[in-house]
Amino acid sequence: MNIKAIKNESDYNQALKRLEEIFHAPADTKKGDEAEVLSILIEKYEDEHYPIEAPDPIEAIKFRMEQMGMKNKDLAEIIGYKSRASEILSRKRKLTLKMIRNLHDKLKIPYESLLTKY
8 A cells, every 4th residue: 555645636646546446445445544544635625626515595496406406495494485485586585584594494504504694
């Protein structure tokens, strides 16, 4: 096992290539251990150099609705009137604290996503 810190794109690409070669190695083997360590190093590098921004609240709501096969009328049952749900989704009305709590409790959308500016 010849593992080193990932400091640049070249190191990153080499680590990805090596991980691809040993990805399916059985756990508790030298190659399996190497794959685990490489995946941790790769993840750390990607978190620092390719961060993924959290979606804005409306996009998070739409995504969760799509995942759950929900329609606007289903959202209305969570946040209030059907017209209010439509105004929220079209960004004409801001989310209230009560709506945020309901969305978090019922749709399991993280508070971090619901509290960002949009």
